[in-house]
Amino acid sequence: MSAKHMDVVIVGAGFSGLYLLHKLRELGLSSRVFEAGGDVGGTWYWNRYPGARCDIESMEYSYSWSEELEQEWNWSERYSTQPEILAYINHVADRFDLRRDIRFDTRVAAASYDEASNLWTVELDSGESVSARHVVMATGCLSSPNLPDIPGMADFEGPTYQTGLWPHEGVDFTGQKVGVIGTGSSAIQSIPVIAEQAAELVVMQRTPNFVVPAHNRPLGADEIAETKAGYPALREQARDEAAGFLGSTVTIEAMALDTPEAERTAEFERRWNYGGLRFMASYPDIGMVMEANDTAAEFIRSKIRERVDDPETAELLCPKTYPAGAKRLCVDTGYFEIYNRDHVHLVDLKSTPIERITAKGVRTSTREYAFDAIVYATGFDAMTGTLDKIAITGRGGRRLKAKWRDGPETYLGLMSEGFPNLFLVTGPQSPSVISNMIVSIEQHVEWIAACIGDVGDGWIEPTREAEKSWVDHTNFMAGLTVYPYADSWYMGANIPGKPRIFMAYLGGVPGYRAICEDSRAKGYAGFTVSGETGGESV
Numbered sequence: 376m377s378a379k380h381m382d383v384v385i386v387g388a389g390f391s392g393l394y395l396l397h398k399l400r401e402l403g404l405s406s407r408v409f410e411a412g413g414d415v416g417g418t419w420y421w422n423r424y425p426g427a428r429c430d431i432e433s434m435e436y437s438y439s440w441s442e443e444l445e446q447e448w449n450w451s452e453r454y455s456t457q458p459e460i461l462a463y464i465n466h467v468a469d470r471f472d473l474r475r476d477i478r479f480d481t482r483v484a485a486a487s488y489d490e491a492s493n494l495w496t497v498e499l500d501s502g503e504s505v506s507a508r509h510v511v512m513a514t515g516c517l518s519s520p521n522l523p524d525i526p527g528m529a530d531f532e533g534p535t536y537q538t539g540l541w542p543h544e545g546v547d548f549t550g551q552k553v554g555v556i557g558t559g560s561s562a563i564q565s566i567p568v569i570a571e572q573a574a575e576l577v578v579m580q581r582t583p584n585f586v587v588p589a590h591n592r593p594l595g596a597d598e599i600a601e602t603k604a605g606y607p608a609l610r611e612q613a614r615d616e617a618a619g620f621l622g623s624t625v626t627i628e629a630m631a632l633d634t635p636e637a638e639r640t641a642e643f644e645r646r647w648n649y650g651g652l653r654f655m656a657s658y659p660d661i662g663m664v665m666e667a668n669d670t671a672a673e674f675i676r677s678k679i680r681e682r683v684d685d686p687e688t689a690e691l692l693c694p695k696t697y698p699a700g701a702k703r704l705c706v707d708t709g710y711f712e713i714y715n716r717d718h719v720h721l722v723d724l725k726s727t728p729i730e731r732i733t734a735k736g737v738r739t740s741t742r743e744y745a746f747d748a749i750v751y752a753t754g755f756d757a758m759t760g761t762l763d764k765i766a767i768t769g770r771g772g773r774r775l776k777a778k779w780r781d782g783p784e785t786y787l788g789l790m791s792e793g794f795p796n797l798f799l800v801t802g803p804q805s806p807s808v809i810s811n812m813i814v815s816i817e818q819h820v821e822w823i824a825a826c827i828g829d830v831g832d833g834w835i836e837p838t839r840e841a842e843k844s845w846v847d848h849t850n851f852m853a854g855l856t857v858y859p860y861a862d863s864w865y866m867g868a869n870i871p872g873k874p875r876i877f878m879a880y881l882g883g884v885p886g887y888r889a890i891c892e893d894s895r896a897k898g899y900a901g902f903t904v905s906g907e908t909g910g911e912s913v
């Protein structure tokens with residue numbers, strides 16, 4: 376390895392790390408990216424399972440910071456496939472000559488701060504170490520795949536796959552009996568594609584999900600040209616929308632519960648026909664009041680009953696135990712219809728739980744299912760999982776994982792007190808996972824790059840008071856909504872033993888951006904910069 380010291384170490388070469396590298400170069404700072412994967416792409420490098428696709432529309436799920444880039448790149452479908460997004464991010468890496476500052480196949484094992492020198496030492500899994508003034512964790516929110524702890528998992532004689540760690544050479548299930556465990560977003564995208572190949576497919580469902588249709592289609596040359604002609608305005612509008620994508624702000628003033636049923640159903644129908652995540656941004660009370668939420672939930676259930684022929688299977692596929700959208704809403708292409716095929720079967724794990732994985736397949740409380748291959752579509756240790764795996768030590772030898780034992784503590788999701796010059800892109804308690812990730816990434820990267828430029832050789836960290844009030848504020852905002860009523864990965868509830876706390880900021884993308892900008896404008900309100908406390912925090 377060449378340089379042993381740099382201004383900034385960036386961990387991760389996904390959308391966040393690449394943009395940050397580019398941004399820091401513009402500031403004349405030296406930085407180096409360490410990436411565990413063999414190439415750029417982050418989430419889109421690892422998640423190669425069949426049918427993997429973005430749920431945000433292609434023309435919005437792309438960088439806005441280079442006009443040339445947005446004009447020259449053409450997306451082929453309304454919702455991009457993983458290979459196309461990966462091709463895009465590779466194109467970006469080449470076009471902006473980013474690879475020369477990225478070291479691939481290198482995992483960061485530890486990072487520790489030395490108060491005397493105001494430097495971080497970053498240890499790599501190769502045994503080498505480097506030092507830097509600043510460290511930025513651009514490690515992603517869904518980057519630690521979760522494998523469940525089911526007895527007998529090692530006994531299975533056939534191949535097993537985790538959706539988030541899919542083999543790069545692909546998998547051919549032709550003629551096989553395949554078992555899929557899990558029915559989250561990754562399963563819902565992959566099941567229809569796996570079913571096309573498999574001779575028999577058994578889906579093992581613990582909790583059904585709320586799903587809306589994508590209505591995916593090829594993008595026409597005319598609409599691409601039209602969008603490109605208006606790109607600056609579109610980007611500006613997206614940044615001003617609640618979740619950073621067009622149509623994510625609730626614009627209807629009337630409450631769902633005050634709206635006549637026929638009118639409300641017509642509104643849901645209109646959104647259903649449009650497709651995608653806009654569905655939830657209908658009435659103001661849908662996300663806040665259980666009864667109102669249930670009107671949307673019941674609409675989605677009615678659609679499941681229409682799409683699935685067998686009434687018993689349809690009922691099992693209808694989510695009934697938590698509010699719509701409180702687990703991340705899924706977006707599908709042909710998911711429910713797949714259960715109308717003779718070779719696809721649904722197993723309800725609530726009534727017949729898995730007892731163990733056997734040499735031949737999966738044994739539930741009532742029978743054994745024989746499989747040639749098992750797919751674990753069992754999600755991620757979200758938001759904190761990847762950070763927990765890096766031994767991060769701050770001021771006074773304090774470990775971040777220990778500090779966050781009862782849940783993450785950050786100010787604005789950007790930094791944590793006691794860890795000077797350690798920045799998080801799309802960290803917990805920021806709105807990132809509730810938003811168009813690229814809009815949130817760009818906002819974070821721009822704030823962090825500017826901050827690093829301002830701080831220079833000094834240091835910055837949040838005050839404990841600001842951090843505490845931000846954690847309280849985040850919890851308060853979540854408490855106003857129906858989100859805490861689901862055992863979701865937002866709540867850490869999918870990982871046994873993880874503290875149950877809502878890990879995203881629900882105040883919306885524009886409001887959050889205003890708070891971040893205000894802090895900076897006030898000399899980093901809520902932070903201490905090289906011993907000087909900035910203005911009062913929000």
Ligand code: NA7
Nearest residue numbers: 523557558559560561562581582703752753754755864869
């Ligand atoms: P998710 O949404 O966390 O889904 C994981 C699924 O796996 C979910 O249906 C789980 O059921 C199921 N699961 C997890 N552990 C088990 C065990 N032990 N037994 C049976 N079933 C299990 O992950 P995805 O990868 O689909 O999506 C993650 C995000 O990526 C998504 O929200 C988008 O933002 C993109 P459960 O619901 O816990 O009962």
